Amino acid sequence: MIKKERSIPLKLQKVEALARRLPVSHPKRALIEQELYNRRSGYRGEQSINYYLTFLPEKEYYILHSLRLPNHVGTFFQIDTMLISPYFITIIEVKNHGGTIRFDAKFNQLIQTHSNGNMKAYEDPISQVMRHQSQLKIWLQNNKFTGIPIHPLVVISNPSTIIETTGNSNHFKQIIHRTYLTFKMKELEKLYKVERFTKKEMTRLAKKLIKQHVPEKYNILHHFNIRPEEILTGVHCPKCSFLPMTRCYGKWICPSCKYSSKKAYEDSIMDYTFLLRTTITNKQFCDFLEVTSRTVATKLLRSMNLPHSGNTKGRVYYLEMQ
Numbered sequence: 001m002i003k004k005e006r007s008i009p010l011k012l013q014k015v016e017a018l019a020r021r022l023p024v025s026h027p028k029r030a031l032i033e034q035e036l037y038n039r040r041s042g043y044r045g046e047q048s049i050n051y052y053l054t055f056l057p058e059k060e061y062y063i064l065h066s067l068r069l070p071n072h073v074g075t076f077f078q079i080d081t082m083l084i085s086p087y088f089i090t091i092i093e094v095k096n097h098g099g100t101i102r103f104d105a106k107f108n109q110l111i112q113t114h115s116n117g118n119m120k121a122y123e124d125p126i127s128q129v130m131r132h133q134s135q136l137k138i139w140l141q142n143n144k145f146t147g148i149p150i151h152p153l154v155v156i157s158n159p160s161t162i163i164e165t166t167g168n169s170n171h172f173k174q175i176i177h178r179t180y181l182t183f184k185m186k187e188l189e190k191l192y193k194v195e196r197f198t199k200k201e202m203t204r205l206a207k208k209l210i211k212q213h214v215p216e217k218y219n220i221l222h223h224f225n226i227r228p229e230e231i232l233t234g235v236h237c238p239k240c241s242f243l244p245m246t247r248c249y250g251k252w253i254c255p256s257c258k259y260s261s262k263k264a265y266e267d268s269i270m271d272y273t274f275l276l277r278t279t280i281t282n283k284q285f286c287d288f289l290e291v292t293s294r295t296v297a298t299k300l301l302r303s304m305n306l307p308h309s310g311n312t313k314g315r316v317y318y319l320e321m322q
């Protein structure tokens with residue numbers, strides 16, 4: 001049973017907004033496009049394991065995706081997917097590296113070799129998931145759940161990836177291709193036979209995890225050292241991302257794909273939230289969406305039923321981050 005769905009990561013949504021609104025000739029264009037490619041492929045990789053999870057007995061497992069929990073030293077740890085059964089907890093780190101990947105037991109690193117021979121080193125995902133395991137163990141103790149075994153797994157989501165290893169390590173058996181996930185869970189069920197949880201406790205744990213989940217704060221312009229003035233304004237086309245749409249008789253029309261909508265501006269308001277801030281005034285609305293009439297802006301802002309403060313003139317509207 002899915003207790004927490006996998007949502008589109010906020011970081012990915014922010015990179016998408018930035019990629020849409022960075023001029024074609026901007027010096028950081030290639031960097032942002034690479035970032036977008038990496039984040040999209042990472043997300044696709046995570047999504048691709050959903051299919052294999054559907055084979056797990058629905059009543060036996062609680063599934064929680066994309067958890068970010070506070071740890072005992074005041075920072076956070078992130079778990080791609082957590083499976084809670086009455087017998088044990090599995091935490092899954094999903095990796096979508098293509099080509100050939102080699103796990104090196106001696107230096108605890110992951111080396112990826114592309115088909116063109118280019119090589120790249122990454123932090124070892126086994127060490128990463130084991131670090132999450134020890135943080136989760138303390139988290140569970142601090143939240144009065146004791147004695148529950150946690151089994152870490154690294155799932156390689158790209159089916160054509162060739163996995164190699166160097167040296168010997170007991171931890172290598174934690175690495176699996178996504179197609180093996182269901183069988184691996186069957187193996188683990190044989191390994192962990194002591195019932196540790198009642199259904200009630202499983203539900204209590206799932207609720208607690210969801211309650212303590214903290215979405216990551218990420219100021220993307222700050223991260224890439226891009227000034228707000230460098231961002232393109234106007235309403236973008238929700239269908240083809242063309243910027244700017246033209247406004248005509250209360251509708252926005254896309255000059256590129258001809259899509260038209262009265263509500264096209266709502267997606268652009270989301271971009272504003274992703275890139276700039278979560279409050280908006282009438283003037284900021286006019287500037288960002290290139291709306292020339294303050295009356296039109298007021299009408300549109302009111303139609304969004306946003307919480308607000310201040311009087312009519314200096315009113316500040318609060319935009320919710322999804």
Ligand SMILES: [Zn+2]
Pocket residue numbers: 237238239240241242254255256257258259
């Ligand atoms: Zn369009």
